[in-house]
Amino acid sequence: MPSPPMVRVVSSSTVKPPPRPRERIPLTSWDASMLSSNYIQKGLLFHRPTSCSPVNVADHLAAALGDALVHYYPIAGRFATEQHRDEHTGAVVGCSVHVDCAGQGVEVVHxxxxxxxxxxxxxxxxxVPRGVLAQFFQLTDAVNYGGQEQPLFAVQVTDLADGVFVGFAYNHALSDGTAFWDFVNYWAALARARLGLAxxxxxxxxxxxxxGAAGPAVLPCADVSELIERAPPLQLRERMLHFSAESLEALKERAREELLAAGDTAGAAALTKFQALSSLLWRCITRARRLAPEQETTCRAAIxxxxxLRPQLPQDYFGNTIYAIGTDSTRAADLLERGHGWAAAAVGRAVAAHTDASIRARVAAWTARPMVYTHRFFDPTGTMMGSSPRFDMYGCDFGWGSPVAARSGMANKFDGKTSLYPGREGAGSIDAELTLSPDNMAALEEDDEFWAAVTPDAPVPVPAPEKKAT
Structure with a gap:
């Protein structure tokens, strides 16, 4: 296989917000637990704008990014660590991390x-051409704790022969995907109308x-670096799979009919397309792995x-507020024998059990025994559903139309990880970015049940005529 083409860096600049009073924002339990994870790497592919050169595209995005950082100034900061000492002995009992909002800046690479x-x-x-896409992102090997020296956000604008790829590398300890995509859409709105948009x-x-006021999450170490682990390199394959609204509805209906036949009317009434798609992936990945019948497996999802929460947090809450929930463990043989409807209902029960009380119990448990997520938390026999089809990825119009596709980099990938994206045509369609070992992917490609639900690829859409500036 030929080596992927090399990407040439043309320029690099640092974008800073206007000067403002220095501020410290503490990382709470939800944030601090992400310090050993990789940066979020997501990117958008666009047709080439016909009204400006590639250099102007990068300059246009950098100028609008400066506008966006007026309000989203923590993104231009860095992490800083503070030690906590026993007030009597002076011994170090822990440390905490905060965002030092001093306008250090974000990186923009063309x-x-x-x-x-x-x-x-x-x-x-x-x-998915992993070797090519890997070159479209900055900070590929960075862990979130590296935000002490590295930018919390880095953008790479890559000029293709007939398009532009905008790759984002974003520190996951700063916020979750909901807040990240809110920021990117805000930035895109300013790129369209600069400061004329409220x-x-x-x-x-x-x-x-x-x-009350949130205090910093105190980690049980003198230095956070003691808790940081880097995941070993893995041999993986990725497929980006499309599920039309009709296909998802058919999956949901099949699960509903199975549950009704089994007498589970409550499970049938509560079914969602997310449950049906999670069931398909969980069962088919388990079959592709050829697990021993007695091996236990779970399906987990970021939620x-x-x-x-009660009271609810506002939609514009900027920070991490996600947990990974999971089904009860089940034997591989039982998962495959009980069928699609049973697995979908098991996912539904896990979602329903994630209440205000369960969230607060997990926060209390973390406070009593703080930790950070590392690669050891990923179950090699389970499946993990990440990202969300609710994120407005295709609303990110920077001034020359909607993206053609959303893709990701190499970070945070492992066997059994699936990231969900909205389908480009909308209407409830979903794209699933599935990562498996080469052997497991080869086995999945022979699974008739799985491919019967996948909607065939569509060609790259032809761009609409570009809007003229008014």
């Missing part, structure tokens, strides 16, 4: 991928279980806590 086309990035009915300001006040 690059060129010689000879690479949009079709190379979006091959039809084929693996947009809501984000809320940087961190949540506290008692409703947003905002609307589940």
């Amino acid at each position: 690059a060129v991928a010689d000879g690479v086309t949009m079709a190379d990035v979006l091959p039809r009915d084929a693996d 947009a809501p300001k984000p809320s940087f006040e961190r949540w506290s279980p008692d409703g 947003n806590n905002r609307a589940r």
